[in-house]
Amino acid sequence: MEASMKTAQEAASATPRAPALPWTVRLQIFALVTATDFAQRANGTVNRFAFSLADRQARSSARPDGQFGVVSADVAVDASRGLWARVFSPPPPSAAAGGGGDPAALPVVVYFHGGGFALLSAASAPYDTLCRRLCRELSAVVVSVNYRLAPEHRYPAAYDDGVDVLRHLASTGLAVRIDLSRCFLAGDSAGGNLAHHVAQRWTADPSATASPIRIAGIVLLQPYFGGEERTPAELRLEGVAPVVNMRRSDWSWKAFLPEGADRNHPAAHVTGEAGPEPELAEAFPPAMVVVGGLDPLQDWQRRYAGMLRRKGKDVQVVEFPEAIHGFYVFPELDDAGSRVVKAIKAFMDEATVAPAQHSQLLGRQ
Numbered sequence: 007m008e009a010s011m012k013t014a015q016e017a018a019s020a021t022p023r024a025p026a027l028p029w030t031v032r033l034q035i036f037a038l039v040t041a042t043d044f045a046q047r048a049n050g051t052v053n054r055f056a057f058s059l060a061d062r063q064a065r066s067s068a069r070p071d072g073q074f075g076v077v078s079a080d081v082a083v084d085a086s087r088g089l090w091a092r093v094f095s096p097p098p099p100s101a102a103a104g105g106g107g108d109p110a111a112l113p114v115v116v117y118f119h120g121g122g123f124a125l126l127s128a129a130s131a132p133y134d135t136l137c138r139r140l141c142r143e144l145s146a147v148v149v150s151v152n153y154r155l156a157p158e159h160r161y162p163a164a165y166d167d168g169v170d171v172l173r174h175l176a177s178t179g180l181a182v183r184i185d186l187s188r189c190f191l192a193g194d195s196a197g198g199n200l201a202h203h204v205a206q207r208w209t210a211d212p213s214a215t216a217s218p219i220r221i222a223g224i225v226l227l228q229p230y231f232g233g234e235e236r237t238p239a240e241l242r243l244e245g246v247a248p249v250v251n252m253r254r255s256d257w258s259w260k261a262f263l264p265e266g267a268d269r270n271h272p273a274a275h276v277t278g279e280a281g282p283e284p285e286l287a288e289a290f291p292p293a294m295v296v297v298g299g300l301d302p303l304q305d306w307q308r309r310y311a312g313m314l315r316r317k318g319k320d321v322q323v324v325e326f327p328e329a330i331h332g333f334y335v336f337p338e339l340d341d342a343g344s345r346v347v348k349a350i351k352a353f354m355d356e357a358t359v360a361p362a363q364h365s366q367l368l369g370r371q
Contacts, residue, residue: 022242022243022246022300023246024246025247025248025300025328025330027248027330027339028338028339030338031336031338031339032248034336035248035249037060038060038249039248039249039254040060041056041057041059041060041061042057042122042125042254043254044056044057045057045125046124046254046257046258046261050157050257050260050261051157052124052125052155052157052158052261057125061125061126061127061130062130062131063127063129063130063131064129064130064131064134064135065129066078066079066080066092066129070097071138073135073138074138074139074141074142075096075097075142076094076095076096076097076138076141076142077094077095077096077097078092078093078094078095078134078137078138079092079093079181080092080093080129081093081180083167083170083171083174084170087154087167088152088154089152089153089154089167089170089171090128090152091128091149091150091151091152091171092128092129092134092137092149092150092152093147093148093149093150093180093181093182094137094138094140094141094147094148094149094150095112095141095147095148095180095182096112096141096142096145110183111183111184111185112145112146112147112182112183112184112185113144113145113146113147113184113185113188113189113190113222113354113358114146114147114148114149114175114180114184114185114186114188114189114190115140115144115146115147115148115149115190115191115192115225116149116151116168116171116172116175116189116190116191116192117133117137117140117148117149117150117151117192117193117197118151118153118164118168118191118192118193118194118196118197118198118200118201118204119133119150119151119193119194119196119197120193120194120195120196120197120198120230120332121155121195121196121197122195122196122230122254122255122257122258122261122262123155123156123164123196123199123230123258123261123262124155124156124157124258124261124262125155127152127155128150128151128152129152132335132336133150133335134150135335135337136334136335137150139343139347140192140347140350143347143348143351144347144350144351144354146190146354147180147182147184149171149175149180151167151168151171153167153168153200154167156258156261156262157261157262160261160262160263160264160265161262161263161264161267161271161273162273164200164262165200165203165204165207165273168191168200168201168203168204169204169207169208172189172204172208172217172219173217175189175219176217176218176219186217186218186219186220187218187219187220187222188220188222188354188358189219189220189221189222190221190222190223190224190225190354190357191204191205191221191223191224191225191291192224192225192226192227192350193225193226193227193229194226194227194228194229194332194334194335195227195228195229195230195303195331195332196230196258196262197227197230198226198227198228198229198230199229199230199231199273199274201224201225201226201229202224202226202229202276202293202310203273205221205224205290205291206284206285206286206287206290208221209221209286209287209288209289209290209291210285210286210287215289221289221291222291222292222354222357222358223291223292223293223294223353223354223357224291224292224293224294225293225294225296225350225353225354226293226294226295226296226307226310227296227334227346228296228297228298228301228303228304228307228331228332229295229303229306229307229310230258230303231274231275231276231277231303231306231307231309231310232255232259232269232274232275232303232306233269233270233274233275233277233279233280233306234268234269234270234275234280235279235280236252237302237305237306238305239301239302239303239304239305240252240302240303240305243300243301243302244302246300247300247301247302247330247331248330248331249330249331249332250301250302250303250331251302252302255302255303256269259274272284276310276313277306277309277310277312277313278309278313278316279309283313283316283317284313286314286317286319290319291357292319292320292321292322292353292357293311293314293319293320293321293322294321294322294324294349294350294353295307295308295310295311295321295322295323295324296324296326296334296346296349297323297324297325297326298326298329298330298331298333299325299326299327299328299329300328300329300330300331301329301330301331302331303331307323308323311323322353324346324349326342326345326346328342329342334346
């Protein structure tokens with residue numbers, strides 16, 4: 007314990023330099039964190055009007071957009087609770103270059119946006135753009151989930167919404183051809199937390215074995231895990247890293263978790279240091295975890311990957327040493343963003359091929 011405390015203290019004293027970012031990114035971050043700080047009221051509620059001033063909204067479009075050639079549509083999942091998803095798909099064959107023919111069924115990526123469980127939406131402009139890019143470059147249909155937000159809807163509402171979107175896909179499908187045996191869950195920050203928990207719940211449900219949906223893999227971009235402990239990265243990067251700090255993070259957990267729960271609740275703390283490790287079914291899928299070297303949450307993300315390895319699960323960790331939290335939503339940081347998308351594509355291809363090879367081997371026995 008003493009050695010651990012010493013390590014944390016040394017990490018806190020070794021203050022790194024602030025990241026060098028383009029002025030346009032600095033301006034966007036300033037607007038975002040200013041709106042977040044106004045929105046996160048001290049009484050635990052959200053000033054949604056204040057945040058809306060910085061949360062640009064994008065509309066869905068049935069016509070291919072000029073940048074990615076992607077079409078999108080908003081689909082109601084459960085209107086009674088405001089649950090919907092924005093579906094991004096390649097344009098119809100007649101609209102594509104060299105059109106004609108019946109397109110093959112595409113893999114589907116169910117995406118959960120970030121925002122500390124309490125902010126942003128599937129219509130927020132940065133996520134609309136990110137999902138359009140994923141749709142084009144992954145050659146996949148992307149279903150961006152507009153789950154219910156805290157504190158109006160605390161744990162487990164967002165997890166329930168994620169599972170229900172999968173059920174909706176299984177029972178209703180989409181207007182475009184999708185291969186439900188190649189279903190991937192993905193998300194960033196709080197959305198990465200959702201991707202893990204939705205995968206955990208889905209693969210642990212015996213009734214899911216009869217579903218046409220097979221979760222082939224999960225992609226967690228700087229996932230949002232935590233605990234009562236202050237990790238070395240949280241201490242070292244406090245006041246230096248943009249976007250995430252301990253005060254904003256603590257507020258988000260308090261807004262999301264059940265009343266009276268602390269950050270060692272199983273929704274937040276999944277790495278085993280402060281309680282039992284989560285139970286993962288045999289069908290729990292391979293995981294890809296993206297870690298940024300200037301993200302205060304990086305220690306929790308590496309511990310998460312370690313937990314998966316201890317439980318015999320396949321996991322890839324992709325490190326970006328100079329990356330801030332949320333770097334993939336800033337077009338000005340396109341080099342790192344392009345590398346992330348290429349890594350996701352490689353992960354999806356490998357996760358799709360591996361089960362097929364396994365089936366072939368079984369057939370030869």
